[in-house]
Amino acid sequence: MKVVRNYLYNAGYQLLNLIVPFITVPYIARVLGPKGVGINSYTNSIITYFLLLGTLGITVYGNREIAYHRDDIKERSRIFWEIEFLQLITIVIAYALFLGFDFFQTQYKAYFLLQSLWIIAGAFDISWLFMGMEDFKKTVLRNTLVKLISLAAIFLFVKTANDVGVYIFIIGIAQVLGNLTLWPYLPRVIQKPVFKGMNVWRHLGPTTMLFIPQVAAQVYLQLNKTMLGQFDSVIASGYYDYADKLVKMALAVITATGTVMLPHMSNLAAKGDMKRFNNALYKSFSFVSFLAIPLTFGIAAVATTLAPWYYGEQFAIVGRLIIIESPVAILIGWSNVIGLQYLMPLKRVKSYTKSVTYGAIINIVINIPLIVSLGVNGATIATVISESVVTGYQFWVVRHDIRFSRLFVDAWKYFVAAIIMFIVVYLLNCMMVISIGSLTAQIVEGILIYIGVLLVLQASIIVDGLQLLGKKF
Structure with missing residues (x-):
């Protein structure tokens, strides 16, 4: 029942993540317009690279390591502080590199600085600790409060097309505050740091291994937006971003399963209870399929009328992009189960890394010709093809370990x-x-x-x- 309760907490928060953009996105689309939306999308896509560098693969790695040792407070505390200090070091390095990048920018310089709040927020992100403890209540309730405050701030302060910077600041500072609100709970689950014998650098190798697939996974979204901004226009980047946002908003309830199941499956793997591990995997895959398949067809059914009504007539093209991208819901749902709930808990990181790396390579190879020939449609097609490669490779890797007849029954x-x-x-x-x-x-x-x-x-x-x-x- 704990897994079900955690899923309901996380799914509830993901529903809030769905509802808040559902309220704000049409407003922002109309107030900022395609150009303002495109500027936010483009600058945020660049900042994401620095944030990924700063956080390495710590969110997933920390979650898993805490889950392995959650019954031993001394070991749990030592691992937490080692990982957190490593995160602080890498964030400082990433921010220094960002400042060097921003120094040479001639366009959108101020917007990049505002977006850098996301990098600062990364230094204080300890959500992985509570996820590893399978305590989703704290992260959900605190983040919900911050999310609602930022929602109110958007409607109060974002009034014209000139308020792009205000909008970026509100979203960024909300991320910083959301991460800081978890720190008061720390003394209840973690002891004070003991610096003697602390070995921060032993985590660098494993987190780097997880950093590679995280970077590769972001390629599908961020590189597409960056390339559209370079080879087409920031407006095209905004169109792609809004199509992707609508699909991912709906997908959030599905990926909540992976967030909840990773620490649970990691704990079962650490105990060697493979019977319960496999049964949980099959049930999770069936549940994800049960949600993802109708979601794909449902989004496609309403896309052409939903997009112009939701975003405004200026964004009518987004409807076609949503239809093209809708199969991603199934593909990401399945790879979320196989990758995060099977390969990661069993420490088969190399296979997971290969899957998303191959997807990223395919994305890079086909992106430019598809964008040049088909514009924003090409970028969307590239996303679907890339996700197909990721999911297909993961299925191939586990073909001797998992009964597909039971998986797809x-x-x-x-x-x-x-x-x-x-x-x-x-x-x-x-x-x-x-x-x-x-x-x-x-x-x-x-x-x-x-x-x-x-x-x-x-x-x-x-x-x-x-x-x-x-x-x-």
Whole structure:
């Protein structure tokens, strides 16, 4: 039940992450316009490279290491302080490199400085400690408060197209404050640092191994935006960013599974309980498929009317980009399970690294010709192809270790139900005038059809869910 509770906490927070942009993005799109949105998107994509360098692979590595030793407070404390001091050192180096980069900039110099708040925030990010402890309540509640305050600040202070800097500052300072709010809880779970015998550098190698796949994974998003800004325009970068945002907002509820399951699976692996480990993996994969497959078809069904209504007529092109990118929900969902919930807990980091590195290489190779020939459509296609490579390679790596017949046992049922749902929702979308009411009606109708078809097909996740409810009530 602890895993379920943590998932509900994290999924609830991810829903808030979905709702807040759902409220702010249309407002920002209309106030800042395509150029302002593009400037934010482009400058943030550059800052992300420095943030990745500063945090290395510490978020995932720290999460896993704390999970391995969470029952030993002395060892847990030693590992925490070693990793945190390493993080402070690498952030200082990354920020120094950023200042050197910004010194030579002639365009967007001030915006880059404001975006650098994200790098500063990275120094104080200890969410990995509480995730490793499987204590998601603290991170969720504190970040929720900061998120709501930043939401209010956006509506209060971002009023015109000249407020791009104000918007960037609000988002950046919210990230800093959100990370700082976790520190008061530290004395309850961690002892004071003991500097004698502390070995910060022993973590550099393992975190660097995780840094490589993190950088490669960011290539799909950040490099696409950067290249669009260079080879097309910052406006095209903004279009791509907003299409990606809408897909990723919906995907957040799915990837919440990986965030919760990583420490749980790592702890099972550390105990050598492989029977429970494998059972949890199959259940998690089925659950992710159950969510990701209808999400892909649902987004595609409403995309062409949702985008101009949600973002404004200036962003009508985003609808087509969303349809192209929608399969990413399934691909990332599956790679999230295999990569974060299987390969990482078993310390098969090399295989995980190869998968995202190959995806990044493919992305770089095909990005330029696709952007030059197809513009922003090409960048979106490159994203889908790259994610396909990542997921495909991970499946190939585990082909002798995992029973695919059990992994995909109900997948065909999810696809059948999702396709039927797509047809109905698409027809409704064509007939109805888009509004909050009609969109809600289409979502509810889609969910009912999807669940109804799965009931008829006797999908195991529905049968198990009904049995669980029967026991409760």
